[in-house]
Amino acid sequence: MITGTILIRGGTVLDETGERRSDVLIKDGAIAEVSEGIGVQAGTQVLDAEGCIVSPGLVDIQVHFREPGREESETIETGARAAALGGNTAVVAMPNTQPPLDDAKVVSSVLEQGRRAACLVTVAGCITKGRAGIELAPMGELHDLGVRIFTDDGDCVADANVMRRAFEYALALPGAVISQHAEDPALVAGGHMHEGAWSARLGIPGRPGEAESTIVARDIALARLTGGRYHVLHMSTGAATQLVRAAKAEGLRVTAEASPQHFTLTDEKCSGFDPVFKMNPPLRPESDVAAIVAGLADGTIDAIATDHAPHSPETKELPFEEAPPGMLGVETALAVAITRLVETGIMSLADVLAAMSWRPARIAGLDAHGHGMPVVAGNPANLCVIDPFETWVVDQQRLSSKSFNTPWEGWKLTGKARHTILRGEAVVAYGEATR
């Protein structure tokens, strides 16, 4: 465990206020000094940041850590360690656990474990009891425990009137946001990949992009009707991106996130029937991928979130149509984003960090917990030190997650978290977890 006084030396600080060469001194869990050439006192541990970016810690607002209920695939402890290795200091775990996070007792126990983990694990609460889409969950009680994101993720809230009442109820809960897994269940029923040329050729039943855009259109109309706050989880189509762009131009309180797989991989990946490429919403054709990239580049899409969805080999390695959807993400997201968006000149590193740290922190209310905050004296020391030029090859055996279902196996990526600092403790130092 590396705690006490830590000096991050020789890096370039990059946060929402800009970029400057600076050392960062950390004492008692907080940033004590940010300036060039800070001297080393006795007892100070030095973390080298030469050639690195010192950023507010990354914040992933869409992960599945499988606890309670599916601990053979991931736990809060293992998921948080993997997330910390990916540069995250805070994550939001989705509520489709067993039992689901629709009740104050379950939520309290997960939050308590999440406070002790290698990154702060907070949770999204269910919109409806049992994620059944019928009766609202006790959102007020969950909000009292600190829950800010509400979603039935894994499933879409299909009933428009239930969704309307959720928006109205959330108006009384400061900072609350109604989030949606936007896929109309009737339109995607029985589908296993994007409905298009590849699904037709492979003979696999499809999930049309319209299942996403129709729900996003409806939910934006409900946000307009109620004045509520709406967030689109893992947005994957150009049509939905255009709807969000228009909603923002209109001044509605609408935000969206995209996952690395949806701005990088296409549905052609399913042509080998490898279940590692199966997910919901599914991988889309090139036109959608290009639209998601454009949405990230122009800020229509606020955040990059992984939808980290571990599945043990026993449950995932099945015929394509029987395998569960989802892929790993927390340890590779930063590198995929740098490789796909920064190295190609599409986005600056500052814009990628905005989408991976301070903007998602704000959407989830995690700025109030000291995440995504500017690197200045007095702020809590939740930081990550990134080598933006380090290249590495993804090896599923060397990832820290309990599961192995990465779609990036064998990819050569650029960019890696070297150190991750959580509340003043180096939970990752030189690329290794310290606990």
Ligand SMILES: [Zn+2]
């Ligand atoms: Zn989802």
